[in-house]
Amino acid sequence: MKNLKKILAIILICLLSFALAACGSQPAQNNPPAQSGTQPAASAPAYPTKPMEMIIVWSAGGGSDLAARLMGDYAAKELGQSFVYQNVTGANGAIGWDQAANSPADGYTVANLTFDVLTNQAMGQTPIKYDDFDLIMQFTTQPVGVFVPGDSPYQTLDELLAAAKEKPETLQMGTTPLGGFFHQAAGLLEASADGAKFKYLPFKGSAEIIAALSGKHVDAGIQTLTGMEQHVENGSIRVLAILAEERSQLFPNTPTAKELGYDVAWESWRGFAVPKGTPEEVRAILEDAFKKAYDNPEFQQKAKEAGLDLYYRGAADFKTMLDEQYPNVEAVLKQLEFIK
Amino acid sequence: MELVINAIVTIFQPINFSLTLLGVLIGTLFGAIPGLTATLAIALLSPLTFNMDPISSMLLLLGIYAGGMYGGSITAITIRAPGAPANAAVVDDGYALTLQGKGGVAIGISNVAGVVGGLFSCIAMIFLSPLLAKFALMFGPAEYFSVTLFGLTAVFAVSGKSFVKGVFSALLGLLLATVGYDPILPFSRFNFGVGSLSRGLSFLPAVIGMFAFAEVIRLVLEYKEENQQIVKVDRVVPNLQEFKESLRFMIRGGFIGVLIGILPGAGGTIASYVAYGDVRRNARHPELVGKGSLEAIAGPESANNAVSGGAMIPMLTLGIPGDSVTAVLLGAMMIQGIQPGPLLFKNHLDVVYPIFAGMILSNLALLFIGMIVVKPISRIALIKKPLLISFLMIFGVIGSFASSNSIFDVLVAICFGVLGFFMDRFDFPIAPTVLAMILGPLLENSLRQAMITSNGSPLIFFTKPISVIFLTIAAITSLSMIYRERKQAKPLPSGF
Known part of the structure; x- marks a missing residue:
């Protein structure tokens, strides 16, 4: 009986420590904001002061998921906080994007956007438009x-x-x-x-x-x-x-x-965005952090090993690109007779 | 030869050896908790392996893979809640054995079967990889359809008393499987305008509902204060006789697992049901199957572990993952700068051999770890009924929520629990519904792809040799099952 308790205790400890490691693999990398060299200027709002959520609309372990987590981890380092990743899958991404777009616009919810947001919008099966987001950056092209x-x-x-x-x-x-x-x-x-x-x-x-x-x-x-x-x-x-x-x-x-x-x-692409109406100062901090993370040679190396085709567009360029691409998506879906 | 020795030396380095053991332990625990699967464990832990040496990280992940397939059978047997879909096939027999006080041996057999199946698939992987990969590529839409149809004949094996009711349950499962996204067109169908239904009914919550929640309802309704018979837990190590009797099905299960594992997209769940059908047809005591047969644990559990080696074959040789776990493994390997595919065996034997050795080691570790955890875990069956009921509810809710972080899935599980309870009450078997829900999407997809290819002519299934072979086997097995069942059920015209 004593033996049994010992074994149970070991199992429990392992389970707990892995549950912790699994759920919180990011907190381990946290730098307290005070020590982080990337603290924004004194006038900027105190952001982020707590872990942020990232909504990934594709399943855990897939290409888009790996890419988003890799980029997210390096951006989190720059922000001095961690991302809690949530895979909200289904309906070609529409369910997750719907949840993200309707989250509070305080910068604590970041959405991973992919090309399919345009297709969903053109098909008219979901109320979510790419315009429901404020864009942060594009980081890959496929x-x-x-x-x-x-x-x-x-x-x-x-x-x-x-x-x-x-x-x-x-x-x-x-x-x-x-x-x-x-x-x-x-x-x-x-x-x-x-x-x-x-x-x-x-x-x-x-x-x-x-x-x-x-x-x-x-x-x-x-x-x-x-x-x-x-x-x-x-x-x-x-x-x-x-x-x-x-x-x-x-x-x-x-x-x-x-x-x-x-x-x-x-061209298919991946990027990040926040709900429309997120304060400009907060967006600036995010844009800056993601850009710095993107330029980090260590990230570039890891991304290359993972086979990602890196391509950077800042918020404004990203928006211009989508504004150009969206009418083309509509046109080709019309030609393929999916929409009238 | 030098590479082989190097590989063996590599995996026995203390760090690699302990990572393998750790992987198996994590895999077993994740597998045992309904809703947490090996896929999830690998997805969650692979970011932690980014900074490890490639081989160490692969060993950890392979260990999880082996442990995960086995772990799910533990809760399937003890509390009727399969840890993963691939373990659903052993629920009926395993839980029956638990009620008979033989749950320990059932888990023991499941463990040994997993090891035998896993080792079998390692051997196949090491010696036959290129050959089997070529075979897998011969499968086009028509061939997929026929092999899936063959898988569906397992309905007869899991039907229990009445084939007619079994077929009805299966058709219900096929119907439920059509809810959600169309495989060909970008539209959602049969969702009754309910947003959350547009992505379809998730499989794991449905299984948890039909097995675990239905059991909760039954336990509550039949609960009596004095009805507290204590189930005994006897030994967990199967004796020689039990081992000998089920060894045959472990090997057959291993064979089935490898063959189905190499087909991308088929996966462990189908393999375990096909193996279950095989046991049902060929067991020494076919009348016991479904009511507590050890052979019926051995076959499916060997098959789903053998899938791991089978699924590794197209992943390593073609860069095409055979199931969701290998898909995540593929991503983890690419992060490490190893690109699986046709050139891996040419350029990176230094990586391939340790992977082979690691798979063998993790299967041996599974035997060791499995035996340690069996005894304490099988005591779950000793828990008093009220506690067990709450335990089942909690794990059922967590499990169905965790599969995609959705409270709607918990609702799905509860609805299926009610459905499962009433099906059971009126003697409609549950297993055919589960089986059909897994096979439905594959069947529909391959059928429609084949119809596109042939411009709508069903002749395509009879002009491709592999397809003809599987259709013939499917016809023979189902006819022989029906014939045998009618002969056995002389006094009663079994539900007709």
């Missing part, structure tokens, strides 16, 4: 490419699109669920090559698209570039074109669609 199986007969984007024109709606194009970012990119590609039509085969996510490309269950696929290098190097998948303004460092020899005469550049 360019996509057009990929084909290694032994595909199509050697160039021209050949692929010519085939899609010749036999409309027969070439199978792997994307994520219809209406989403990948499908929009493919739709723009169709529009740029007059009369080309794909047959879309939607998959749950990138992993499934890679499997379908390697197993030749699709004729082509739209896919983010990150993580594709070794499939391309290995010869099981080939990349025909990059759908971005510039060539990618990952595939320097692959042309962009624009170089090939197709006017398509479709």
